[in-house]
Amino acid sequence: MAATSKFVSEWWMQRISAVIVAAYVALVIVLLMVYGTPNALQWQGLFANVGFKLATILAIIATAYHGLVGTLHVWPDYVKNRAVLSVLIAYTWVAAGAVVLWAVYILFGLK
Amino acid sequence: MSDTPLAKTRARPVYRNIGLGDLARYRMPIPAIASIVHRATGIALFVCLLFLLAMLQMSLKSEAGFEAFRSVIWVNPIAKIVLLGLLFALIFHLVAGVRHLIQDSTRWLDLAAGRSTAFAAFGISVALTALIAWRLV
Numbered sequence: 001m002a003a004t005s006k007f008v009s010e011w012w013m014q015r016i017s018a019v020i021v022a023a024y025v026a027l028v029i030v031l032l033m034v035y036g037t038p039n040a041l042q043w044q045g046l047f048a049n050v051g052f053k054l055a056t057i058l059a060i061i062a063t064a065y066h067g068l069v070g071t072l073h074v075w076p077d078y079v080k081n082r083a084v085l086s087v088l089i090a091y092t093w094v095a096a097g098a099v100v101l102w103a104v105y106i107l108f109g110l111k
Numbered sequence: 112m113s114d115t116p117l118a119k120t121r122a123r124p125v126y127r128n129i130g131l132g133d134l135a136r137y138r139m140p141i142p143a144i145a146s147i148v149h150r151a152t153g154i155a156l157f158v159c160l161l162f163l164l165a166m167l168q169m170s171l172k173s174e175a176g177f178e179a180f181r182s183v184i185w186v187n188p189i190a191k192i193v194l195l196g197l198l199f200a201l202i203f204h205l206v207a208g209v210r211h212l213i214q215d216s217t218r219w220l221d222l223a224a225g226r227s228t229a230f231a232a233f234g235i236s237v238a239l240t241a242l243i244a245w246r247l248v
Contacts, residue, residue, distance in 0.1 A: 015212060015215070018208050018212070019212075021205075022205055022208065022209070025201065025205060029243060032243065032246065032247060033242075033243070033246055036246060036247075037246075037247050039177075040174040040177035040178065041174070043170060043171075043177060044170075044171055044174075044177065047171050063160065064160070067153070067156070067157035067160065070153050070157070071153070071154060071157050074150050074153070074154060092157075095157070095158075095160065095161060098161065099160050099161060099164060102161070102164050102168075103164060106164065106167060106168045106171065
């Protein structure tokens with residue numbers, strides 16, 4: 001029962017995180033389509049905006065979670081060697097954690 | 112009673128092993144291709160996340176960093192092809208993901224809809240990638 005509810009909540013979280021990332025990607029694509037290729041001032045100005053910073057970090061956290069759950073589900077379908085699989089699982093957790101920490105540094109700690 | 116079990120057995124074609132020639136004739140149905148490409152693009156995007164963050168940091172650090180990003184990465188033809196490949200991966204993963212979300216609601220699950228929407232996912236992704244590439248060049 002506990003295992004079932006874990007899978008159900010994971011199923012929902014995978015879709016909720018997907019919608020968050022999709023909304024952010026759609027926003028960035030629309031901005032690029034409307035304004036065209038940005039110069040340094042425009043690009044850095046966009047990322048200096050607190051609202052856009054928050055939207056970006058939310059999208060990156062959702063991306064890291066979505067990628068973590070997605071790849072952890074996919075690896076065992078193709079990698080049958082236990083040792084290789086363990087390395088991939090460890091890499092996946094470290095990469096997902098590193099992405100979030102690094103993004104926080106880039107958006108809120110740089111300069 | 113004219114055909115004995117023996118005669119029937121003889122009439123059947125016999126496949127002992129699958130050779131490379133046979134392998135080339137097997138085709139995955141388009142929904143299966145869409146499914147495997149959705150997985151492959153997901154893995155590729157996850158693996159490239161750290162590189163994308165490195166580029167974001169470079170582009171945000173200073174005006175010189177932004178110009179270095181533009182001149183080194185965006186103008187280099189090989190880097191551009193890799194970035195456009197990643198853009199296609201992102202767009203396809205998104206479009207195919209929306210298709211999966213709609214299928215979660217039990218729509219588009221019959222064979223005909225599965226085929227046509229899988230084709231559409233590829234077509235829409237290629238068109239969107241081309242449009243964005245054209246706008247950003």
